[in-house]
Amino acid sequence: MLRENLQETEAKIAAACKRAGRDRKEVTLVAVSKTKPVSVLQEAYGLGVRVFGENKVQEIRDKYEVLPNDIEWHMIGHLQTNKVKYIIDKVKLIHSVDSLRLAETIEREAEKHNCTADILLEVNVAQEESKFGLKTEEVLPLAEKIAQFSHINLRGLMTIAPFVENPEKNRTIFADLHKLYVDMKEKNIDNGTVSILSMGMTNDYQVAIEEGATMVRIGTGIFGARDYSGQGA
Numbered sequence: 001m002l003r004e005n006l007q008e009t010e011a012k013i014a015a016a017c018k019r020a021g022r023d024r025k026e027v028t029l030v031a032v033s034k035t036k037p038v039s040v041l042q043e044a045y046g047l048g049v050r051v052f053g054e055n056k057v058q059e060i061r062d063k064y065e066v067l068p069n070d071i072e073w074h075m076i077g078h079l080q081t082n083k084v085k086y087i088i089d090k091v092k093l094i095h096s097v098d099s100l101r102l103a104e105t106i107e108r109e110a111e112k113h114n115c116t117a118d119i120l121l122e123v124n125v126a127q128e129e130s131k132f133g134l135k136t137e138e139v140l141p142l143a144e145k146i147a148q149f150s151h152i153n154l155r156g157l158m159t160i161a162p163f164v165e166n167p168e169k170n171r172t173i174f175a176d177l178h179k180l181y182v183d184m185k186e187k188n189i190d191n192g193t194v195s196i197l198s199m200g201m202t203n204d205y206q207v208a209i210e211e212g213a214t215m216v217r218i219g220t221g222i223f224g225a226r227d228y229s230g231q232g233a
């Protein structure tokens with residue numbers, strides 16, 4: 001099942017790139033493995049997956065302990081400042097920075113751990129009340145502040161689009177975030193480190209790629225439905 005899902009996802013990514021006249025190499029697939037047991041991640045690893053996305057600090061720590069160390073772990077969920085210290089030296093990219101306070105904490109912890117943290121700013125483009133993320137107009141001012149930090153590389157932007165039946169409905173959201181991303185690149189914020197646009201999930205990643213995503217986060221489409229029973233979540 002996993003093998004077929006991965007092949008199908010890969011084919012759809014390639015097709016979307018082709019439609020958009022883009023090189024397949026411009027798009028990184030993050031396999032979102034949250035709630036899935038280690039055995040399933042091992043199977044995906046065996047099939048060549050090296051980039052995994054998780055949304056809980058404790059889950060990253062547990063999986064990091066037991067899985068091979070050439071895996072790139074991406075923190076894609078809301079991150080509390082008091083938990084930054086547990087993952088700062090374990091994750092390759094934090095997708096979900098949405099405040100100056102969180103960025104300051106990451107800067108401090110990265111300095112302590114003698115590392116540099118790669119981060120994205122999470123933008124609530126659709127302005128959904130229920131979601132975390134910056135307002136569009138807050139992004140460039142915060143980016144300029146973060147560019148001063150010496151232990152953070154600002155790599156780009158991320159959004160979680162609304163769940164919609166028809167993914168075409170999210171096209172303007174992706175196009176808007178792409179525009180903001182291009183603005184950021186043109187302003188040469190953080191000395192040209194900006195090169196990642198993380199948008200698109202199982203339901204809408206093909207549209208996101210057509211609108212310029214360089215990273216897609218796919219869970220259900222690879223691993224199947226998630227089971228939250230017994231987790232209290």
Ligand SMILES: *Cc1c(COP(=O)(O)O)cnc(C)c1O
Binds near residue numbers: 032055201202219
């Ligand atoms: C769970 C999650 C995903 C993956 O969602 P699917 O619809 O299962 O592909 C992507 N991004 C974030 C931030 C998530 O929390």
